[in-house]
Structures are given as structure tokens and as C-alpha cells.
Amino acid sequence: MLPSLTADDLIGLGVTSIGHRRRLLEAITALQAGAPTDRVPGPMPPPPRELGAERRQLTVMFCDLVGSTALSSQLDPEDMREVTGAYHHCVADTVGRFDGFVAKYMGDGVLVYFGYPRAQENDAERATWPRSSWSAP
Numbered sequence: 001m002l003p004s005l006t007a008d009d010l011i012g013l014g015v016t017s018i019g020h021r022r023r024l025l026e027a028i029t030a031l032q033a034g035a036p037t038d039r040v041p042g043p044m045p046p047p048p049r050e051l052g053a054e055r056r057q058l059t060v061m062f063c064d065l066v067g068s069t070a071l072s073s074q075l076d077p078e079d080m081r082e083v084t085g086a087y088h089h090c091v092a093d094t095v096g097r098f099d100g101f102v103a104k105y106m107g108d109g110v111l112v113y114f115g116y117p118r119a120q121e122n123d124a125e126r127a128t129w130p131r132s133s134w135s136a137p
Helices: 007-012 018-033 068-074 077-097 123-128
Strands: 059-064 101-106 109-114
Touching (some): 007 018, 059 123, 109 123
Antiparallel strands (some): 059 109, 101 109
16 A cells, blocks of 8 residues: 555645655655665654634835945945945844844845734834834844
């Protein structure tokens, strides 16, 4: 029975992860060939809960480097890239402290989500700190 399992059979059994299906099929093939497996079998993680659709609030913030156009006319491209990179790094560090998620770097700007991947009651406040009364962790 085990050697005849297919990827579709594993999906029917609830193995939804492509990686887990591949590992199982590789292990079945190795068992058929009598070859030792190089992986130590471990417990399978529980299947994800079926929650259905979920609606939640997302706070989106876009911030960019003020005056970057004028600055780019005064600096070499390599120096401007370093300034922009340092700015991106600073924004990512700051946003991370407030549980924000950097979604995309766009030129000298940064698109940030608050409430993704984990929602919190005060995501909108986290996006506007220090103007709000919420204090940093």
C-alpha cells in the first residue's frame, strides 16, 4: 500500500505542504530501493486549521527620504545608493521595533504594513508613533 501512494493520495490524507509531500515520496522511493534515508524522521507538524476567510484592519504607511531628488543631483550615484541604503536600514529597524512589516522598498521610499502578518489592537497607533501616546517596547 505505501509504495503505491501518489501526491494526490497525500493531499487527500491532508498533507497540504508541497515540501512535506516531496519528502514523503522521496522516503517511500528510498525504502523501495532499500537505500538508507539521510533524514531523521521527525514529528509532522499539525495540519493548519481551516479558518476560512478572515477580515482584519491593515494600516499601510509609505515614507520616503525628503529632499532626495535635490540630494541626488549633488552626490555621485554610488554615494546616493549608500545614503538610500542607510535610510532603508534605519526605517526597517524602527518599523521592526513596532511590529511593522516592510512590504517593499520603492526607490527612496518604504512601504510598510502594520497588522500583517499578526494583527494587534493598536496597529494604527504603532504606525504613527511617536505622535501617539503609545510608548515603544
